[in-house]
Amino acid sequence: MDGRDLPRPPRRVPADAGTLTQLQTTTPRTPDLPPRQPWVYGRFLAGFLVVLLIIAAGATAGWLFRAESLRINTGQVLESIGHGVVRVLATTCEGSGEASGVLLENGIVLTAASAVKTPLSIVIVTPDNQIRQANLLGTSADGVAVLRMIGQLEDEPIPLATADPDPKSELAQIGYTAAGQQRIQPVGTTERPRALSEVMNAAKLGGPVVDKYGQVVGLVAGDTVQAATIIGLAKLRAYTAPKPVGLTVEVGGKCARSRGPQSPVVPELQVASTPLAVEAQRMLGDYLTLENRHDFTALQAVYSKYRKKSMSPTRDRDSHQTSYFFDPKITGVSAYGADGAYARMTFNVLFSPDVKGAGGLNCRRFDQRYRLVREGGKLVMDGVEMVLPGQVCD
Known part of the structure; x- marks a missing residue:
């Protein structure tokens, strides 16, 4: 038997070594990384976003300013x-x-x-x-x-x-x-x-x-x-x-009969709205509306029996065939008799300057008082008197 067949002596363990209870392996060492450099692209992106926000805010403000400048008060x-x-x-x-x-x-x-x-x-x-x-x-x-x-x-x-x-x-x-x-x-x-x-x-x-x-x-x-x-x-x-x-x-018209607006007329009531005043307002409004529409036959319904004798449809037509009444105001209403009323009203009349009595004028302002009586349960016009002479409108 040569020396190669002899058993190996046991491995010498240092006296201060711990007891090996399990297989231990060594952990590989990671090499140190170099210091991190500043992120240039990130800084650029952040700055770009800030610029975009500023531009957007400016554009919004400009749009609002323009929108406001186009509005009308x-x-x-x-x-x-x-x-x-x-x-x-x-x-x-x-x-x-x-x-x-x-x-x-x-x-x-x-x-x-x-x-x-x-x-x-x-x-x-x-x-x-x-x-x-x-x-x-x-x-x-x-x-x-x-x-x-x-x-x-x-x-x-x-x-x-x-x-x-x-x-x-x-x-x-x-x-x-x-x-x-x-x-x-x-x-x-x-x-x-x-x-x-x-x-x-x-x-x-x-x-x-x-x-x-x-x-x-x-x-x-x-x-x-x-x-x-x-x-x-x-x-x-x-x-x-x-x-x-x-x-x-353009030349002026030459018709014998001319008309103004045909919409209903409602006199402005400048007195307290008592039942009598409101009824007088309604009656005088009907009168002016029919005059403006030149419905002289229908006008007979707003006249009393007494007034019909002096104001026939023919006479009404001859007096108002170019007239237009506007801007009426009732300035006074008072009782007359048992259930009638006096109503004072101012108004303007536009007419042809060539009609009889116009004297070349085309507009007059009147202040008149109407005597209203009750017939058939409603107020009708019984008489008219001038409070002040007619004045030239302008």
Whole structure:
């Protein structure tokens, strides 16, 4: 047996070594990483996001500012230029006799031609009830009438805009109701217009379309509300130029009978609304409505038996065949007899300057007292007396 076959001696364990109870392995050592460098791309991305937020905030603020700049404050506009939007009343052979209008420089008034076809007399009435005669200078094919006011007014005229409005800018139309109340209504924008039928009545035809600055940028014209359109600024400037373009010169009417507006008349009650006063208001309103409609036969129903003897349909027709009564106000009501009344009323009458007794005038203001009696259970007109002599309207 050689030395290769001898058993190996046991491995010497140091005296201070612990007891090996399980197989132990060594853990590999991870090498140290180099220090982390700044994240340049992240810093760039964060800065880019901040810039985007700033731009977005600026764009939003700009959009809000632009949107606000295009809005119209209708209350402020009406307060600043309402004085220059007038009622146009006429007694005509063919026209409706009623429209709105706008007072421009040099006494020029624009309105709807449908109201003043073949007129015998025209007046304009301001919001504070000043009345001025007006003459028709001409009409356009698209329905605009150009009038010249006679006399002066202290109020400033309304300017025509120098340029068309922004297509997104809000606009409004100013006009009158049949009861003579001035109103302003938004009509959308040039880009997105509102249907005129939503805001119009016949008395508003001829009213101006204005921008947020109170400048005229258009005029509503048409024979009816359904046919109403907005005539643009360029055409209005042509019609009002020193040498007008697009106007046809018009002559006055020559009919023997002319009429004004046909809407019902309700006198303004300036006394306490007692049952007697309200009944007198209703009776006098019926009287004026029938006079304006020239229904002289029906008028007999509002007269007493006594008055019918002196005011026949023929006499009524001869006296009022070109008349239009407007702006009535009942200023006094008192009892008469057992169940009658005295009613004092002021009103204006528009008529042809060529009728007998007109003396070339076309409008007078009257102050009269009516004696009302009861027949068949209702008040009827028994007599009329003048309180003050008739005055020229303007």
